[in-house]
Amino acid sequence: MTRNSFTRPALLFALSGALLLTSCKKNNDVNPATGSTGTSVTSPTSTSQGVNDWILANMQYYYLWNDKIPANPDKTLGPKEFFNSLLYDITNTANVNRDRFSWIRESAEELKASLGGQSKTTGIQYRLYYKDQSKTNLIGSVLYVLPGSPAVAAGFKRGDIFTSVNGQILTLSNYAELLAADALTFGMASLVNGVLTENVQKRQVTPVVFQEDPVLLDTTYTIGGKTVGYVVYNQFIPGVYNGSSTDKTFDNKLDNIFSKFKQKGVNELVLDLRYNPGGYVSSSTNLASLIGRNIDASKVFYAQQWNATVTADNDKKYGSGWNTQKFSAKAANIGGNLSRLFVLTSNSTASASELIINGLRPFMTVTTIGTTTVGKNVGSITISDDTGQIKWGMQPLTFRSANAQGFSDYATGFAPTVEVKEPSTGMKPFGDLTEPLLSEAIYQISGTRTTTRRGVANAAVLVDVASSIDQKAGGGNMFLEKSGELLK
Incomplete structure (x- = not known):
């Protein structure tokens, strides 16, 4: 060719x-x-x-x-x-x-x-855990539900627990096949006085091709004289997928949210990226440009480090600077009111999310709350055959990313500034001021705790096996690493 x-x-x-x-x-x-x-x-x-x-x-x-x-x-x-x-x-x-x-x-x-955020799905994003120390059976905990999806109509919400699919108890050997079925009947369970209890309730859901809106929640709080903005953002998607990346519906939605934040005088920001595995760099640049302090279109957000072959060709073709991405000038930027940023993280926070953390640190204090991120300091390109003769598409790694100070060494992830482990079950709704990660962010901002103790940093947490987040395109890990094994 x-x-x-x-x-x-x-x-x-x-x-x-x-x-x-x-x-x-x-x-x-x-x-x-x-x-x-x-x-x-x-x-x-x-x-x-x-x-x-x-x-x-x-x-x-x-x-x-x-x-x-x-x-x-x-x-x-x-x-x-x-x-x-x-x-x-x-x-x-x-x-x-x-x-x-x-x-x-x-x-x-x-x-x-x-x-582009479009896939066949029930709308349930979940994490699977070993049910107990025997490590035989699994339970599923619902992390969040896509608004407008079949799962919402079936009654699913964040924090729900399921133990079986289509009449079969979930195990390490069958969960992948069961959760990929064309129609799913979930057997539900609940926590009673801290004890997992099976119940007779069943919920039926049929997957459909669905477009995700990555902005799950935005709100503000007035606490201790501070105006706090809070955004739950679950994938870097510019807009509704239409065969290209030209639609900017979701980038524009974020612009409008930050415009409202600016009007309300938001002077502290909590960005919830705990379930965000990455996405489009253009959307990462857009979001960073809404947040960064003392930034403009002349400041470097990040740079790409390619192999010697591509670098030599592009140096000749474009000259210096072809691999540098600068911030965008945004009227809705609230950086002038911010001295710091709080980012909520987990082991599903990756790629474009980590780019936000790394890219903004040269310009402001970025405090991470939660658990260590994935450590995806590399980028890739989509390669396909436009003749139509080959139907395959591939996503090979093609560059490392570095911030304006040249830092790129985060392959082991960003350890949290403040460690708070999300509970495996019984999770609070997003935006609830007693939800552990958000609660800790509010404490760091105001000095006032919204719960009687600090998050669940020392609470018992079940051993996780896999997550639907990790299987999203651009997700944290297509190869799930558990106990030194590579699992597809």
């Missing part, structure tokens, strides 16, 4: 953590020229051999570790297995800088839609 046969990739902060499309037009113009061997990229065919040739040519040019690709990879493998065979040090859990986040999907169209 010629270089023009590839779609112009949009840059993403790759997934477990999540994926982020860049708004930088220069980077969107990057096209493959030759592989690292100097051979021309060939025309694709729909056979596995043809798909693998297409995968290899792109990886040899774009992949962050293109100098680590095996010299003679096994092209007899299926495309997914072949792609994985090219990834750098993927199974070496001792190497925190290995490739944990590149991924491939059989349908490029489904990949693009999921990055």
Whole structure:
């Protein structure tokens, strides 16, 4: 295939953590020229051999570790297995800088839609835990429910607990298949005096193709002479997916929210990113530009560090600065009223969310509350075949990100400034001032506790197994690492 046969990739902060499309037009113009061997990229065919040739040519040019690709990879493998065979040090859990986040999907169209927040879903976002110390059965705890989704109509809400699906108790071996069914009947449970109790209640939900609105809640509080803004933001999506990233509905929604914050004199901000695995870099830049103190369109939000091949080509084509993303000038920016930012985090906070933390720290104090983030300091691009001959789409890592001070070393995640563990069950609604993470943020702001003790930092928390957040496109970890094992 010629270089023009590839779609112009949009840059993403790759997934477990999540994926982020860049708004930088220069980077969107990057096209493959030759592989690292100097051979021309060939025309694709729909056979596995043809798909693998297409995968290899792109990886040899774009992949962050293109100098680590095996010299003679096994092209007899299926495309997914072949792609994985090219990834750098993927199974070496001792190497925190290995490739944990590149991924491939059989349908490029489904990949693009999921990055835009559109997927087939019940609307339930959940986390699975071992039910008890025997580590035999699992329970599911509902983290949040997408407004307007089938789950809302079925009566689901944050904090609900389920133990079975379609009549089968959840276990480590069956949960993936059961939760992917075309129709689901959930067996519910409840906490009675702190004891998990099965009940006879069943809830039926049928997944549908659904567009997520990433802004789950925004509100303000007046506490101790402070006006506190609070936003729950669950994925960096610019707008309603329509086959491209041109719609800006959700970016505009955030602009309007911050415009209201500015009118109300908000002088403290709590940004809830605990379930945000990442998304479009353009939306991350937009949000950071609404928050940053003493920033303008001349200040650097973050920079990309590509492989030597792409860097040399783009240096010649664009000159210096092509890999630097600056803040945007925003009329709704409230940074002039802020001296600090509070970010609520968890082990599902990744990618574009971590970019907010890292990118704003050179300009203001960023206090994180919760648990350690994923550690996704790398980005990726969406690559697909615009001739239509190859249906696959892939999301290989292509760059590291660094803030205005050049800091990029957060592959182990951002440890919380204040550790507060969210309870496994019995979670309070978002915006409730007694909800542990928000409560701690209010205490840090006002010095007044809204609960009798500090969060649940020392409370017993069940051992988590997996989360639907991690399976979102651009999610925190397509490879769930538990007990040193890699689980698809």
